[in-house]
Amino acid sequence: MLIIERQQMIIQLLSQHTSLTVNEMAKLCSVSKETLRRDLRTLEKKGLIRRSHGGAVLASTISSDPIVPSILNNNRSFRQRILVNTDVKTRIARKALQFVNNADRIALDSSSSCWFLARQLPNVDMTVITHSINVVQTLAAKSQIQIFVLGGAYFAKNEDMVGSLTEKMLAEFTIDTLFISCDGLDFDNGLSDNNEYHAHLKKQMILTARKIIVLADSTKFNQNAFAKICNLGDIDVLITDKNIDKLLQKEMDWHSVEVVLA
Incomplete structure (x- = not known):
């Protein structure tokens, strides 16, 4: 272990x-x-x-x-983030499996939530595109999964690649389903991230994918992080752990965003 x-x-x-x-x-x-x-x-x-x-x-x-990542604290490394809300993230990841099909081409961002999903993925014929070193390492033992790594500038704290080169490589792929997370999910501001490089890359990933699924526990609700990713109407599915408040649920319904509780 x-x-x-x-x-x-x-x-x-x-x-x-x-x-x-x-x-x-x-x-x-x-x-x-x-x-x-x-x-x-x-x-x-x-x-x-x-x-x-x-x-x-x-x-x-x-x-x-409570021990939850503060929306104002963007100093947590990837290795610190995977130790927070582990039970919730595991449940969300398992629920996300219903949106993964054999022979799919899926993309995973470098969030801890997507790393939990990578651990749950079955060893079947599919293609995974990612810029996360940890996702690659987790999937390496699953021989049926074809992995494409987006290169670029490496950031040790997040253990991933970001930047213009990463985004240029992304443009070469067609993605069936994109799984991402965020640091904030708000009625007015939509999805946001504490890291502007991550936010910009996720914007490009959203443009490339046919279906957008957000993995976000309820600590992210009604929070605004530093850099905007997209509007709520740009996503297709939200998988979370609790009922969202009435106003946010109404906004999700208005934009035809499916809310799945884990």
Whole structure:
């Protein structure tokens, strides 16, 4: 098990059991207590957990603030983002599988939500186009999936490629279904991203794809990030974890956007 996957498992265990001892977590993760303690120190530095006497609890259980990515905080790396809301993102990814068909040509952005989807994709005949290093690594073991990587300028924090070269390569493909996420989803402003390069690339991906599916948990609702991606009417499907408020749902209905709850 990779370090990231193990730390993700720790977060999931603590969300299910509220608090656990070091011994209990070490057994559940099949690692030594020393390794487990190193993971706990790392997660505590990231603000995701708090170590207690002989164990740990989620930071959200001792704070009034939930552990969700702040819309105003665009400093989280990809590796930090995949540790947040893991259960919700997994459910959303599984729900998204109903929109994936054999022999499809799909595109995945470099969001953590799309990485969760990549992990769920079956090993069947399909083509995946992506600019995410992590999506490529996840799909590499699935021999039936043909992978096309969009090149360009590499950004270590997000572990992806963006920029004009990436967008030029994108123009060479025909995409059946595009899966993207966002940092904000608002009644007036539509979809937005904290990273202007990501926002611009997603705009181009939307122009290239026939069907646009957004994977976004409910923490993104009624939020405006730095750079606009598109209007709500530019997407076809929203997959999320909770009922959206009445005004936003009305806007989705007006634009004929299908809302799917995971």
